[in-house]
Structures are given as structure tokens and as C-alpha cells.
Amino acid sequence: xxxxxxxxxxxxxxxxxxxTINCKSSQSVLYSSNNKNYLAWYQQKPGQPPxxxxxxxxxxxxxVPDRFSGSGSGTDFTLTINTLQAEDVAIYYCQQYxxxxxxxxxxxxxxxxxx
Amino acid sequence: QVQLVESGGDLVKPGGxxxxxxxxxxxxxxxxxxxxxxxxxxxxxxxxxxxxxxxTIVHYADSVKGRFTISRDNSKNSLxxxxxxxxxxxxxxxxxxxxxSGFYTPLDFWGQGTLVTVSS
Numbered sequence: 001x002x003x004x005x006x007x008x009x010x011x012x013x014x015x016x017x018x019x020t021i022n023c024k025s026s027q028s029v030l031y032s033s034n035n036k037n038y039l040a041w042y043q044q045k046p047g048q049p050p051x052x053x054x055x056x057x058x059x060x061x062x063x064v065p066d067r068f069s070g071s072g073s074g075t076d077f078t079l080t081i082n083t084l085q086a087e088d089v090a091i092y093y094c095q096q097y098x099x100x101x102x103x104x105x106x107x108x109x110x111x112x113x114x115x
Numbered sequence: 116q117v118q119l120v121e122s123g124g125d126l127v128k129p130g131g132x133x134x135x136x137x138x139x140x141x142x143x144x145x146x147x148x149x150x151x152x153x154x155x156x157x158x159x160x161x162x163x164x165x166x167x168x169x170x171t172i173v174h175y176a177d178s179v180k181g182r183f184t185i186s187r188d189n190s191k192n193s194l195x196x197x198x199x200x201x202x203x204x205x206x207x208x209x210x211x212x213x214x215x216s217g218f219y220t221p222l223d224f225w226g227q228g229t230l231v232t233v234s235s
Contacts, residue, residue, distance in 0.1 A: 051225070
């Protein structure tokens with residue numbers, strides 16, 4: 001199984017500042033045949049289901065504000081939230097969908113709060 | 116718009132069974148692979164099962180293999196999860212979710228979830 005490890009577990013950032021969340025996979029999720037990283041990021045607000053933010057490591061889902069961006073390749077990935085807004089308070093999860101046979105695993109989550 | 120509405124969650128005794136359903140609308144259900152994901156209270160996300168668009172290919176997490184069965188009825192736009200031999204570790208909110216484009220793609224739409232509580 002591919003283990004996804006996020007850091008930090010929680011962070012507090014001031015409004016208008018930048019938040020950075022890291023995700024490390026226990027093995028590469030880069031598929032060399034198509035040069036795609038099988039990595040997604042989700043946002044989950046209290047009492048709500050997760051919402052897809054980023055997929056293929058850096059592609060923003062339709063409707064997601066451009067202050068959200070994803071980067072990284074292979075085993076190390078980052079979700080960056082620029083100009084933090086109050087509505088960004090949530091738990092953020094990374095997910096790999098590379099494993100075969102198909103199974104998917106999530107990071108443990110990172111709780112983002114306002115400082 | 117895409118909608119996924121789960122139902123069937125309940126309080127069940129250890130060793131009992133439960134069948135969850137997910138009603139899909141707003142998209143061509145038969146074109147998409149689907150998944151069940153669960154979240155124990157206060158915990159993270161755990162994948163449970165995938166099913167192909169036709170229903171012929173299924174995959175399960177080791178934690179539920181042999182106890183849970185995923186199925187779908189494309190004529191009724193519905194997804195199901197039959198859960199047997201339930202234990203306390205199965206207590207969670209169960210989400211149905213749509214795979215964007217095949218098994219090796221992200222989950223682009225999620226339902227609101229249904230709560231399963233296993234307790235005596």
C-alpha cells in the first residue's frame with residue numbers, strides 16, 4: 001500500500017497570508033508513460049463532504065479559486081493557499097490514485113485555522 | 116447538476132448487516148465508475164470500494180473484503196453497499212463518490228454521506 005503522510009498536522013495562518021501543506025508518498029505516484037502525478041487535494045469543511053480542489057498534482061478543479069495551487073512530483077507534493085480567506089478554514093487531504101490494482105489512499109489530513 | 120444522495124445508515128448491533136444506497140442524478144450514471152469512501156468520527160478518509168461503470172469490475176479495501184459487496188443498478192441510477200458482519204470499526208459516515216474518468220482518477224463529486232453506527 002502507498003502511505004501518504006501530510007505535514008504539518010495542523011497550522012494557523014493569518015488572514016491574507018500564505019498557507020503551505022506538504023504531502024509525501026511512500027513511493028512515487030508519477031506514471032512515466034504519461035508523465036502524470038496521480039495525486040489530488042481535497043478540502044473538507046465541518047459537516048460537509050470533501051471537495052476536490054486539485055488533481056494530477058497541479059490542475060485546479062473547475063470553480064476553485066486561483067489562490068489554491070498544487071505542485072510537486074514523484075513523492076513530494078505541496079498545496080499552497082495564497083492570500084488566506086476566512087472561508088479556507090478546513091481540513092485538507094492529499095490522495096494518491098496511482099495504486100494498481102486500483103485502490104486509493106489519503107493522507108491523515110491537515111487542519112488549517114486562522115491565527 | 117450532479118447530485119449523489121446516500122441513504123440506509125442506521126444503528127446496528129455488532130455482527131449485523133446493513134445495505135447502503137446512493138441515488139445519482141444530473142449526469143449519465145452508467146458512464147462513470149463509482150466509489151464508497153468512509154470516515155470514522157473525528158478521523159480521516161478511508162477508501163472502501165470501487166465499481167466500474169458497467170458493474171463488472173469491483174475492488175475492495177482489505178479491511179472490508181469478504182464482508183462488504185458493492186453493486187449498482189444503472190437502470191435506476193443507484194449504487195449500493197451491502198455490509199455484513201459489522202464491527203465497531205465500521206462505524207463511520209459513508210460517502211458515495213464519482214470517479215472522474217476511470218479507476219485511476221480522482222473523486223470529483225461526493226454525496227453528503229450516511230452515518231453507520233455499530234454498537235450494542
